[in-house]
Amino acid sequence: MKVYVLDEMHLAGLAWLSERTEVIRWDDPRCAHWHDDAQGVMVRAHSITGQDFQQARHLKVVSKQGVGVNRLDLEAARACGVTVCNTPGINRVAVAEMAMALVLNLARRVTQQDRLIRQGVHFNRNHFLGLELTGKTVGVIGMGNTGTEFARMMQAAFRARILAYAPRGANPGWADIPHQRASHLDELWPQCDVVSLHVPYHQDNHHLVNARALAMMKPTALLVNVSRGGLVDEAALFEALQRGHLAGAALDAWEETEPPASDHPLLQLPQVIATPHAAGSTTQTQAASSLAVAQQLWHVLNGGEPYHRVV
16 A cells, blocks of 8 residues: 655654555655555645545545645545545644743733844833733633633633633533633624634634624734634734734734745734744644554554544
């Protein structure tokens, strides 16, 4: 059997799988022709289109690192009889910690002050007063693995009041997290000092954070997105920030390209923090995720049921 790894991945999974079958890495020229003989494919961010699935006549399984599968044509996979599976939950701590780091950075304006100091700008620190997070209301949109971890961290660290919204149900871990449940997002936007997104992207929640939602938020509120770029209307966010109707935003996920081009309008605003979809990028998470992708793929190739089936 031949397995192609289309994105750079931690070597833990590749080493494990290489002991069992032939593995062709992303940096091997043969990877450009994976359609010809791939029976299994491992991906992180690579897109697989309907045409790809149709051309890959020997393909049996696509094993995806992470949760998001919006770059895979799932209907085409289903039509071609290809199993698609992912690895939810492995990066939950890493992503939650990143969200917490971004909230702290925004609240205390760390990046803004760091940039000015590096530029040699002398400024009055009283013009950069921060926001204390203790006791604030934190809105968590998405009550899955990462939303659960983030809520637990924010409550433990800052005794935050948690207001949560779950469009697709809640993780059992919420049972031990004191929180209020919003039945509609319109209840959440006006109450929160911090809003953090922890939901996958699909057409139903395209531009979940739009001009209307932003207008309902407090001018002092902070927005964090460690999920998917299509959740946020970036043009509307730029306008809200530019006119001062939001204190700051931190985006780890971007709508067009990741990382965004240096001339992206949001990058011209000092109250915006940008990271390149790196929330899950820790040594521990990458090793564990790579191994999980490889082991699940091998399990399915040998006739087993996927641990986390998408298609």
